[in-house]
Amino acid sequence: MSEIGYKICEACKQEKAVTDFYFRKDSGKYRTACKKCKSVVTKEQIAQRVNAITKICTHCNIEKSVPCKNFDLTKPEDQKRCFH
Numbered sequence: 001m002s003e004i005g006y007k008i009c010e011a012c013k014q015e016k017a018v019t020d021f022y023f024r025k026d027s028g029k030y031r032t033a034c035k036k037c038k039s040v041v042t043k044e045q046i047a048q049r050v051n052a053i054t055k056i057c058t059h060c061n062i063e064k065s066v067p068c069k070n071f072d073l074t075k076p077e078d079q080k081r082c083f084h
Contacts, residue, residue: 011037 005018010032021030022038031038054063 009034009037011041 006015007018007021007030008015009021012034014034016034018030020034020036022035023030033041056062057064
């Protein structure tokens with residue numbers, strides 16, 4: 001029978017099984033935040049990006065303010081506009 005390791009989540013400070021943490025192949029270690037806490041952080045980051053008042057122009061790669069709330073990227077004419 002294999003023994004399950006435990007570690008403490010840096011976000012919620014609870015001791016959890018290592019299976020509750022994502023494994024990072026690049027470093028060969030488990031993340032410091034558990035899957036549940038990492039999910040919450042990721043959702044917050046996505047919400048911040050969605051609510052951002054700036055976007056990167058796909059034509060010149062410069063961060064610019066969004067012109068208005070009615071800016072519609074589904075319209076071909078709005079997709080080609082570069083707001084300098």
